[in-house]
Amino acid sequence: MSFTSVFSPNTAPGDTPLPLNRFRIARFERVISLIDDIISKKNNCRIVDLGGTPGYWNNFEPFLTGKSIEITVVNLKSFTFCPSRVSCIQHDATDLSIFSDDAFDLVHSNSTIEHIGPWRRMEALAQEARRLAPAYYIQTPNFWFPYEFHTKMIGFHWLPGAWRAGLLMKRARGYYPRASNIGEAMLMVEDARCLTYAEMHWLFPDAALTGERFCGLNKSWLAIRSSRAKSLQ
Numbered sequence: 646m647s648f649t650s651v652f653s654p655n656t657a658p659g660d661t662p663l664p665l666n667r668f669r670i671a672r673f674e675r676v677i678s679l680i681d682d683i684i685s686k687k688n689n690c691r692i693v694d695l696g697g698t699p700g701y702w703n704n705f706e707p708f709l710t711g712k713s714i715e716i717t718v719v720n721l722k723s724f725t726f727c728p729s730r731v732s733c734i735q736h737d738a739t740d741l742s743i744f745s746d747d748a749f750d751l752v753h754s755n756s757t758i759e760h761i762g763p764w765r766r767m768e769a770l771a772q773e774a775r776r777l778a779p780a781y782y783i784q785t786p787n788f789w790f791p792y793e794f795h796t797k798m799i800g801f802h803w804l805p806g807a808w809r810a811g812l813l814m815k816r817a818r819g820y821y822p823r824a825s826n827i828g829e830a831m832l833m834v835e836d837a838r839c840l841t842y843a844e845m846h847w848l849f850p851d852a853a854l855t856g857e858r859f860c861g862l863n864k865s866w867l868a869i870r871s872s873r874a875k876s877l878q
Contacts, residue, residue, distance in 0.1 A: 672857070672867070673705050676753060676782055679871050680714060683750045683780065689713040693749045693777055695738040695770060696720055696757030699727045717749070739769035744777055752781035758848075759785050759837050767840075771848035775870075783849060783868040787856065788839040790864045795820050795837045802839055809834045840866065 683690040690713070694701070697718045702709075709730075716731045718724070719738045727733045736743070738754075739761060752774045761770050774781045786794055793801040797819035801809060810830035817823045824830035842863075846854055849868040856863030 669704075672755070672784060673708060675867065675869065677708055679751055679780055679782060679869070680709075680712060682871060684712060684714075687750070689715070690751060691715050691717075691749045691778075692751045692753055693717045693719060693741075693744070695752060695754040695774060696760070697753065697755065698722075699724055699731050699733060701755065702731055703728060739766050739773065741773050741777060746776050747778060749778040750780065752778045752783075754782070755784045756786070758783065759839050762835075767844075767848060775849070775851065780871040781849075781852070781869070783845075783852070784857075784865055785845070786839045786865045787863045788841045788844075790839075790859075790862055792864070793819075793839075802837075806831070806834050842866065 680690050680692070692714060694716060698720065699718060702716055702718075706728075714730060718727070718731055718733045719736050719741065720733070721735065721737060723735045724733045738757070754770075754774060758767055758770055761767055771783075774783060788802065791799050793799070796802075796813075798812075801812070801818070804812075810824070810827060810833075812818065813821060813824045813830040813833050814827070815823070821833045821836075824833055840848075842854065842856075845866045845868055849870070852868035852870045855867050855869070857865040857867060
């Protein structure tokens with residue numbers, strides 16, 4: 646069983662749009678700024694969303710009204726419905742050789758890279774993000790933020806793997822159901838690995854890397870490459 650495609654916050658069961666909060670709106674305002682910058686230069690914007698869902702973009706449709714954009718969603722999961730401006734491809738986002746360099750104007754990826762698997766797959770996704778478009782926007786939770794978003798627990802991600810598996814076998818935690826055996830529990834443990842600043846900087850060295858702050862702490866990292874982002878480095 647693959648828990649990433651079913652239980653990660655960016656791919657909720659049935660692709661039900663998640664409720665908007667100030668963090669999601671603030672993030673998307675950054676995305677809109679990148680889109681508007683591209684449209685001002687070439688009148689349209691081609692976006693590829695690595696690990697995204699049609700429901701995510703439906704959430705923000707009011708922000709996109711009147712903008713000439715095309716969105717390609719790449720996900721291991723298949724979707725039965727995609728809006729008119731969204732096309733969906735069932736594919737591994739770590740190998741998108743089906744697309745040429747700079748095939749898009751903007752790469753978008755929200756809460757995906759932490760689910761992609763071992764480090765070598767994270768590097769592969771980062772390389773694809775940097776190759777596919779001149780601009781990109783990558784968001785992921787910060788390893789050093791105490792609240793673990795997938796299990797909705799404090800400090801869960803800092804515990805040894807065996808302890809985490811034991812907790813997941815006792816009862817459901819956040820987006821994960823109760824594991825019925827150690828095998829399922831370990832799949833859940835390995836489903837998400839949040840990243841540090843140093844790791845994100847290594848993966849996206851040409852980005853402006855900033856933290857999304859909550860109560861004085863960085864809850865997630867935003868790696869953004871654009872003409873404006875480069876000027877901030």
